[in-house]
Amino acid sequence: AQSVTQLDSQVPVFEEAPVELRCNYSSSVSVYLFWYVQYPNQGLQLLLKYLSGSTLVKGINGFEAEFNKSQTSFHLRKPSVHISDTAEYFCAVRWSSGGSNYKLTFGKGTLLTVNP
Amino acid sequence: NAGVMQNPRHLVRRRGQEARLRCSPMKGHSHVYWYRQLPEEGLKFMVYLQKENIIDESGMPKERFSAEFPKEGPSILRIQQVVRGDSAAYFCASSPGTGGGMNTEAFFGQGTRLTVV
Numbered sequence: 001a002q003s004v005t006q007l008d009s010q011v012p013v014f015e016e017a018p019v020e021l022r023c024n025y026s027s028s029v030s031v032y033l034f035w036y037v038q039y040p041n042q043g044l045q046l047l048l049k050y051l052s053g054s055t056l057v058k059g060i061n062g063f064e065a066e067f068n069k070s071q072t073s074f075h076l077r078k079p080s081v082h083i084s085d086t087a088e089y090f091c092a093v094r095w096s097s098g099g100s101n102y103k104l105t106f107g108k109g110t111l112l113t114v115n116p
Numbered sequence: 117n118a119g120v121m122q123n124p125r126h127l128v129r130r131r132g133q134e135a136r137l138r139c140s141p142m143k144g145h146s147h148v149y150w151y152r153q154l155p156e157e158g159l160k161f162m163v164y165l166q167k168e169n170i171i172d173e174s175g176m177p178k179e180r181f182s183a184e185f186p187k188e189g190p191s192i193l194r195i196q197q198v199v200r201g202d203s204a205a206y207f208c209a210s211s212p213g214t215g216g217g218m219n220t221e222a223f224f225g226q227g228t229r230l231t232v233v
Contacts, residue, residue: 004158036224043122043207043226044159090158100172102147102211104222106158 002026004093006107014115015083021076021110023091030096033074034104035065038088047089050074061085086114118143120210120225121190128231129198137193137228141210148191149222150183153205165191198232205229 003026013019025031033050048059055067065076074091091107121140129135141148146167151159152175162175165185173183180198185191195202206229209222 006158034221041229044224046221046223049221092159100174102149102164103161103172104149104151104159104209106151106160108156108158 002093002095002105004091004105004107006089006091006110008110009108010111010113012113012115013081016080018079019077019081019085019112021089021091021112023074023076023107025072025074025091025093025105027072027095032094032096033065033067034092034094035059035063035074035076036090036092037061038090038109040087044090047076081112081114083114083116085112087112120145120208120223122206122208122225122228124228125226126229126231128233130233131199132197135195135198135202135230135232137195137206137208137230138190139193139208139210139225140190141208142223145210145212145223147211147213148185149209149211150191150193151207151209153207153227155204159207162193195230198230200232203230203232 005024007022035047036044037047038044047063048057050057050067058064063078067074088109088111090109092104094104123138148165150162153159163183164172168187180196182194205227207227208225211222
């Protein structure tokens with residue numbers, strides 16, 4: 001079965017430090033890739049997405065991610081985090097081949113905690 | 117353009133009662149998806165509906181759960197005879213279409229947090 005792995009369940013960092021949240025997925029066939037952020041007791045907000053084209057994707061709030069097909073990874077990065085970035089981050093994959101190309105498969109999430 | 121609207125935001129039910137969760141998709145979106153988020157888990161796909169049709173319910177538990185998306189009105193996720201294990205956040209998403217390109221993005225609602233006591 002296709003799966004998405006977020007290697008770190010929790011990532012604590014200090015304010016203004018860089019951060020990388022890791023995401024790997026199980027298959028290298030055609031994929032669409034997403035990162036969502038969830039603030040406490042809120043819904044999911046799309047940070048960025050990769051559909052095609054440039055492998056470096058820029059999103060909102062200064063986040064970016066790089067699609068690496070050979071390593072089946074889509075790691076999320078930010079060069080300098082703020083307290084307000086404290087939230088849960090979910091990586092999601094949609095496999096574009098096969099009959100279920102509408103279905104998002106999510107990782108378990110990474111809780112980013114930014115400390116002063 | 118209002119986003120995906122879910123209500124109620126919070127729902128408390130006693131064991132054995134029924135829970136009804138509502139989702140109004142974004143304007144112009146005819147595809148609705150329901151996902152469930154159990155504590156400390158990612159979201160898991162439950163069901164995909166288009167107007168008056170269930171397209172894929174492979175993620176729905178076999179018993180007690182049902183979903184509909186009528187011609188008029190919101191999509192409804194219905195859980196009969198709730199048990200404590202049904203306690204979770206239920207998210208609805210909508211999209212204008214499926215497949216690749218600009219139709220790929222699904223927009224999520226704020227979720228309904230169901231607590232079964």
